[in-house]
Amino acid sequence: MKQTMEKKNMTRRAAVLLFGAVLSCLAACTHPSGLERTWERAGKNRAELEKVLRHYGDDSRKHRAALFLLEQMADCYSWSGTNIDTLKRLKQLSGLPGKEAWTDSVKKAWNFPQLLSCTKVYDAQVITADFLIRHIDHAFAIWDSRPWSKYYPLEEFIRHVLPYRLGDEPLEDWRESYYMHFANRVDSIYSGGDVIRKTQAVETIINRDGFQWNELFPSLPHLGAGYLFRHRLGSCRESCDFTLYLLRALGIPSVTDHYIVSPHTSGMHWWNAVRDTTGSLVPFWLEESKVGREMDDGRPKGKVFRLEFGGRTCDVTSEYFGRNVARVRIGSDIRASRILLCVFSCGRLVPVGQGEVHRGEVAFHDLEPGIRFFPMYRHQSGDLRFAGHPFCVDSLGSTVFYVPDKWNRTRALLRRKYAFHHHLKERGLRMAGNRVTGSSRRDFRFPDTLFTFPRTLKTNRHVMVSASNRPVRYLRWDAIPSRFNVSVAEIAFHEYGTGRKLPFRLLDLPSPVYGHGVSNMTDGDVLTTYQAKEHGPQTLVFDLGGIYRLSDMLYIPHNDGNYIEPGDTYELFYQNGSEGWKSLGRKTADADSLVYEGVPGNAVFWLRDLTKGREEQQFVLDGQGEQSFH
Missing domain, CATH: 2.60.40 (Immunoglobulin-like)
Structure with missing residues (x-):
């Protein structure tokens, strides 16, 4: 998906802020004087908070839970301001049918600096004893009713079930409403005591209800339990927030983890994880991976961090690797x-x-x-x-x-400047094997198979030679892209003998996503795409307007523009320790690959496109001199 500049800037800002938080707490995730700091922050509200500790004076478990919340509360806050309310309303409206057209203008009018006029409202200064007592009592009631609770220490419940907030979202009493709405539905799928199977049932319910991908205003604070209960939309962070509210409301120990920046592609990513009764962590993200003890989303992570209650970011890489x-x-x-x-x-x-x-x-x-x-x-x-x-x-x-070996040089065959995003890779693999049939009749009573989509991801320009000599007028593409929608960057049919690009019109066309209409198939831009609204099997029927014998079909799939582009100028570097990046020269591509002879062995390389684009990733060479971004 093509990122907006707003999102890129937000990602950079957030990466800097997150890394600052990480550095401050890599050694530990405990606060040495938490309660004193909370009393200081609370001011006149301290007496209200002390009521909670007195209320649980005779209940050691709940007293320990209340103490934990108070010890970590000093830096918990939400944002207050009409700008945030307006942005959240606009975000919700942007997901409605027919509202896509104004999102660009809305982005220009409302941006990150708008948040600077908002104020922080610290929990310690406004939270009530009744709120905390109600929250603690309900969390314990559900937890004690769960068969799996006996397998966990109290500390796991306190840290990963009990917290009343996830980040900087509004302060809300959400736990009971989530439980009442979802508990019976989840139990109707699985009512047993296996915490992972219960989580699988939660995943099924969320996927049935749907969660709309929406990246508008990525700089907004956490949207909050109430907002996400009413409006299931957002990016990976929001889908994880919603999942976490639901899991914790059902008494399932769960967290949201993230990496600051991907070592494979770019940007941040969030996902959920459930603590199994064995102590193992079971990670998943609803958009990509299923919940399972042996499942993995396949994303390289490098370093993994967790935002704990109270705002502390902890390095939890060892829990994964x-x-x-x-x-x-x-x-x-x-x-x-x-x-x-x-x-x-x-x-x-x-x-x-x-x-x-x-x-x-x-x-x-x-x-x-x-x-x-x-x-x-x-x-x-x-x-x-x-x-x-x-x-x-x-x-x-x-x-x-990776110390460059200048005595053992090799040949480098370069086809891309950036790693495959797993979405694009899976989409390409799923499209492989699709067929295009042709006929002179509209009803395709006597069809011939003309083209079969290749099973290669080495290039984004696929020229498929016709397997039939029979002249045709109508072409039918039965696309079976699994969980993806049909998405095409460019498509062209050429006449046998002349090589002429034949015009066509589409007779059967699945409704397109806004801004991704059929004209994108023939505009010459590999980054613009036709995209069908619906996911799953689709059929596209092309009318050539006359009967022609075809020589070939050009197909450019949904791609990221990071293949070698003829006409672009590139520069290859290798990393040489404290000396930094060393250039191996510039070349202008005249095909869909570049060759560099005599490059150092055992080196890390970086291929820059000097003509356009920003997505570039380091790589090494395998035994055949081809790129490995892993």
Whole structure:
């Protein structure tokens, strides 16, 4: 999906803010003087909060739960301002049929700075004892009724079931309304005591009801339980918020985890995870992966973080990949006491961790195996500079360094400048094998198979030679793209003998998504697409307006524009430790691939498109000299 500039800027801002939060709490996720800070923040409302502790004076479990909420409350807040209410209303309206046309103008009128006029309202200053007591009592009542609760320590319930908020959303009494609306529906699917099967039932209900993808105003605070209860829309963060409210309302220990920036593509991503009775974490995201003990969304993560109640961001990478450590030597010429652990994303190195230099060495803990990281330091000029060669931790826990081997050079065959987003890869694989049949009759009584879609993702330009010599007028494409909608960037049919591109009109056409009409199939732009509204099998019928023998069909699938484009100028770099990126020269593409001879072995490379675009990712070469972005 083509990102808006607003979203890109928001992602950069959020990445900086999140990393700042991460650095402040990598060592621990506990607050040394939480209760004192809450009393100080509460001011005149302190007496109201103290009522809660007195109320549970004879109940050790609930007293411990109340104490936890109060200890972590000092930095809990929501935003107040009419701008936020207006933006949330506009976001909801933008998802209604026929409202898409004005979203661009709305984006221009309302943007991130609007939030600066809003104010923070701290929970400690306004929350009531009745609110907290009602919340705690209801959470315990549901928890104690669940068969799985006996397998968890109290601390798991307190941290990952009890909290009354997720982030900076409005302060709301949501728990009972979620339970009353969903509990019986979920139980009708599964009423047993397996917490993972119960979560699968929750997933089924949410998918039945639907959750609308909507990226309008990504800078908004968390939308809140009430808003998402009424309006199931948003991006991955909002879908995770809604899922988390529901899971916790049903007494299921659950969290939302995220990475600051992807080591594979770009940007942040959030997903949910449930704590199994065995102590294992079962991650999932409704849009992509099913809930299951052996399931994995397949996304490279690098480093994983969790926003806990109270605003603390914790490094939880070890819960996904176990414990490990990478020890990296730092050159004596580098005057830095702290080295940053960075991930490459679209030409930038983004910090996701740090380590202290001790005797010329820095130790980085808990890294996803197989992910390439870059050690960097902050120069006195303020710039980030390389402190050594890229490295990764392998599956055995050993540290592997990518030191260019200039004595063993190889040939590089380059087809892309950016990793495949898994959506595009899966979409391409699902479209493979589709067939286009042709006939001189509109009813296709005697059809011939003319074209079969290839099973390759090496290029975005597929020219398929006709398998039949019979002249046809009508062409029928029975598209079976599984869970995806039909989406085509370009399509063309050429006459045999002349090579002439034949005009056509579509007779049967699934209704398009707004802004993705049929004209996008023939506009010459590989980034604009026709997209069908409905998902699943679709049929497109083309009328050539006359009977022709076809030589071939050009098909360009829904793609990201990151293949090698003829006419674009590229520059290839390799990473050379503290010396940084070294150029291997510029080339202008005259085909859908580039070849560089004699590049260093064992190196990390970066291919830049100097003509257009911003999505670029580092890669290595496999034994055949082809790119591996993993």
